[in-house]
Amino acid sequence: MTLATSGLHHVTAIAGDPQRNAEFYLRTLGLRLVKTTVNFDAPDVYHLYYGDEAGRPGMLLTFFPFGSVPPGRHGTGQATTTAFSVSPSSIGWWQQHLRDLGIEVSDIAERDGEEAVTFHDPDGLELALVAHPQGDPRAPWENGIVPAEHGIRGLHSVTLSMASEDGTVGMLEELGLRPAGRSGNRLRFAAGDGGPGALVDVLVNPDEPRGLVAGGTVHHVAWRVPDEATQEQWRAELVERGAQVTAIMDRQYFRSIYFHEPGGTLLEIATDQPGFAADEPLLELGRALKLPPWLEPSREQIEAALPRLSLPAENNPELTEKTAT
Numbered sequence: 001m002t003l004a005t006s007g008l009h010h011v012t013a014i015a016g017d018p019q020r021n022a023e024f025y026l027r028t029l030g031l032r033l034v035k036t037t038v039n040f041d042a043p044d045v046y047h048l049y050y051g052d053e054a055g056r057p058g059m060l061l062t063f064f065p066f067g068s069v070p071p072g073r074h075g076t077g078q079a080t081t082t083a084f085s086v087s088p089s090s091i092g093w094w095q096q097h098l099r100d101l102g103i104e105v106s107d108i109a110e111r112d113g114e115e116a117v118t119f120h121d122p123d124g125l126e127l128a129l130v131a132h133p134q135g136d137p138r139a140p141w142e143n144g145i146v147p148a149e150h151g152i153r154g155l156h157s158v159t160l161s162m163a164s165e166d167g168t169v170g171m172l173e174e175l176g177l178r179p180a181g182r183s184g185n186r187l188r189f190a191a192g193d194g195g196p197g198a199l200v201d202v203l204v205n206p207d208e209p210r211g212l213v214a215g216g217t218v219h220h221v222a223w224r225v226p227d228e229a230t231q232e233q234w235r236a237e238l239v240e241r242g243a244q245v246t247a248i249m250d251r252q253y254f255r256s257i258y259f260h261e262p263g264g265t266l267l268e269i270a271t272d273q274p275g276f277a278a279d280e281p282l283l284e285l286g287r288a289l290k291l292p293p294w295l296e297p298s299r300e301q302i303e304a305a306l307p308r309l310s311l312p313a314e315n316n317p318e319l320t321e322k323t324a325t
């Protein structure tokens with residue numbers, strides 16, 4: 001069979017303090033916290049998911065906020081930049097917005113028709129806001145702090161930093177991504193419609209030191225498949241091609257398999273279904289700590305071990321309305 005992902009599903013990174021993490025993504029970037037849960041493999045740590053109103057695939061940046069965590073090192077063998085998509089008329093607004101909040105932000109750079117600014121989150125994670133010349137039809141989260149016309153439309157792309165293009169490029173092509181341009185040592189690959197959310201850049205830097213995944217770095221990059229049947233076919237195909245792939249894991253809001261690409265980045269293939277309304281209503285997403293059924297019996301111990309998280313009211317629209325009246 002031919003494998004063909006339609007684009008990015010989510011990016012997961014490592015953070016320090018969960019409260020600082022939530023305030024940055026809600027209050028500075030205007031995203032919605034669409035799920036408050038724990039790392040299913042290590043339930044003494046939160047797993048926070050930020051996205052649009054419903055947490056649609058392709059809109060999601062998620063974190064394991066460890067509280068106290070040594071900083072990682074940006075370098076080869078990892079995803080170094082996570083880029084969000086914004087409207088072409090919003091780049092200047094964002095640059096000013098970030099500066100007004102005291103965040104160090106780059107000048108506006110232009111590359112192949114796209115304008116971008118780069119900056120870092122409080123843990124040092126490298127982020128970019130990129131405007132695709134054709135815009136982005138995806139709707140932003142309208143109840144956040146950022147005015148809707150400037151709102152983040154979802155993920156734009158990730159940049160994989162590599163010592164060599166060998167191996168990584170082959171793996172991306174096996175996942176159905178196709179070459180979509182080259183500028184210097186930057187190779188772009190596109191999935192699906194090739195628009196924002198379906199792009200990955202491979203940056204080849206043989207002289208850069210190898211990265212270390214810890215605080216302020218990306219843990220893994222997940223690509224979309226529509227359903228479990230397709231994922232099972234993918235898994236069988238990847239195993240046949242020699243990849244070391246995990247069993248299918250139930251992540252409650254999607255099903256996942258994981259494997260490393262030859263350059264070292266951990267990749268995941270995640271299903272679009274069932275989504276974030278699987279265990280709480282749309283209006284209440286992110287408000288309460290949700291646990292999968294197999295961790296529910298340990299809720300008391302889990303809650304006692306987690307630091308308290310206090311969310312801005314904007315995360316839940318009916319709460320905002322109540323406050324306003």
Ligand code: ZN
Pocket residue numbers: 010012220222268
């Ligand atoms: Zn993941």
